[in-house]
Amino acid sequence: MNLQATPDLSRPWLTGIREAIPLLGGYIPVAISFGLVTVQAGFSTWEAALISTLIYAGASQFLFVGMVAGGGPLWLVVVMTLLINVRHVVYAPNLAPWLTHHRCWPWLMHGLTDQVFALAHSRLPQLAERQRLGWFTGAALMAWASWIAGTALGAIAGEWLTARWPLLGEVMPFALPSLFLVLVVPRFTSRRWSLALCTTIATAMLCTLAGVTNLGIPLAAILGALCFYVVQFDTRNRRQG
Amino acid sequence: MSSVLWVAVLATAIGTFLMRCLPLVWMRRRLRKLAESDRIDAMPQWLSILGPLMITAVLGVSLVPSDPESPLSWLATVIGAIATLLVWYRTRSLGWPVAAGVATYGAVIVVAGMGG
Known part of the structure; x- marks a missing residue:
């Protein structure tokens, strides 16, 4: 799973699958929780799995099921769920320079979650052009399949699993921050970037602690970006002064 | 699940997919138009900054x-x-x-x- 350029990738889809394995540590426990919560909210197992298959966006799925179970108006459920997912609009354009002209790419964007984007944004530039479609397909399908399977497992045996191995459910989700850390740390390339990244991390953490996680993600990113621009402005002023 | 609820699931699924897919279609057109210039520079700077920062924000959230x-x-x-x-x-x-x-x-x- 080396992040360095790997010129010899005879089966890029297999490499994609392998490199998506660290995502499972974060995906499966959360998917199991989703399956459990969904069944408890009155949905059947196959309905839970179908929601994960079709919507495939973690936090917004919890909100969807929670609002439906709470009796919220359906138009509001749809609007709120979509609002949470708005951050996804910036992902595909960031990958576009590395994508080939194959017709499948727009369809594969269904698999463009936060985690898959972070992984692809690091890896696609390092791969040869002919390897990118296979790699992305393998990685995205692996992540999607694990999310659906985890949901089904949670719906069928979630209660038993969390009672039997409570520690596993507590420890495995750390794979997600750990993976994100590995994907973000190479971006600390300059003081300007470091300040923007630290501002973003601190803001996101504070928002989460304040209970406004979903608002916190775009807000933290925008504040980080503002910081990026302001620091450049300050540096220029100092030089002129 | 009632048929109205299914419509809500489908609307959410299609909306989420379009938010992931349409920006790619837009960016590919933009890149095609600017094909003679450098591919990376064809991306608006704010977009190339906001993408990695969104991921960083998700890191911040997951660290709590x-x-x-x-x-x-x-x-x-x-x-x-x-x-x-x-x-x-x-x-x-x-x-x-x-x-x-x-x-x-x-x-x-x-x-x-x-x-x-």
Whole structure:
């Protein structure tokens, strides 16, 4: 799973699958929780799995099921769920320079979650052009399949699993921050970037602690970006002064 | 599940897919138009900055333990993050740092739990 350029990738889809394995540590426990919560909210197992298959966006799925179970108006459920997912609009354009002209790419964007984007944004530039479609397909399908399977497992045996191995459910989700850390740390390339990244991390953490996680993600990113621009402005002023 | 609820599921699914897919279609057209110029520069700068920062924001969110009231969760998170960074620094790989981070995080939880 080396992040360095790997010129010899005879089966890029297999490499994609392998490199998506660290995502499972974060995906499966959360998917199991989703399956459990969904069944408890009155949905059947196959309905839970179908929601994960079709919507495939973690936090917004919890909100969807929670609002439906709470009796919220359906138009509001749809609007709120979509609002949470708005951050996804910036992902595909960031990958576009590395994508080939194959017709499948727009369809594969269904698999463009936060985690898959972070992984692809690091890896696609390092791969040869002919390897990118296979790699992305393998990685995205692996992540999607694990999310659906985890949901089904949670719906069928979630209660038993969390009672039997409570520690596993507590420890495995750390794979997600750990993976994100590995994907973000190479971006600390300059003081300007470091300040923007630290501002973003601190803001996101504070928002989460304040209970406004979903608002916190775009807000933290925008504040980080503002910081990026302001620091450049300050540096220029100092030089002129 | 009622048919109205199915419509809501489908509307959410299609809306989410379009938010992931349409920006790609837009960007590809833009890149095609600017084909003679450099492909990376064809992307608006704010977009190339906002993408990585969104991921960084998700990192910030995921760093907050599920039980933020527990000092043990914070301790395990800090030590797990340090272990991840150290192994990343040594190996510059993806899998090993994650495995080391999770193992260290788990070890802190277990050891501190035994002590407590």
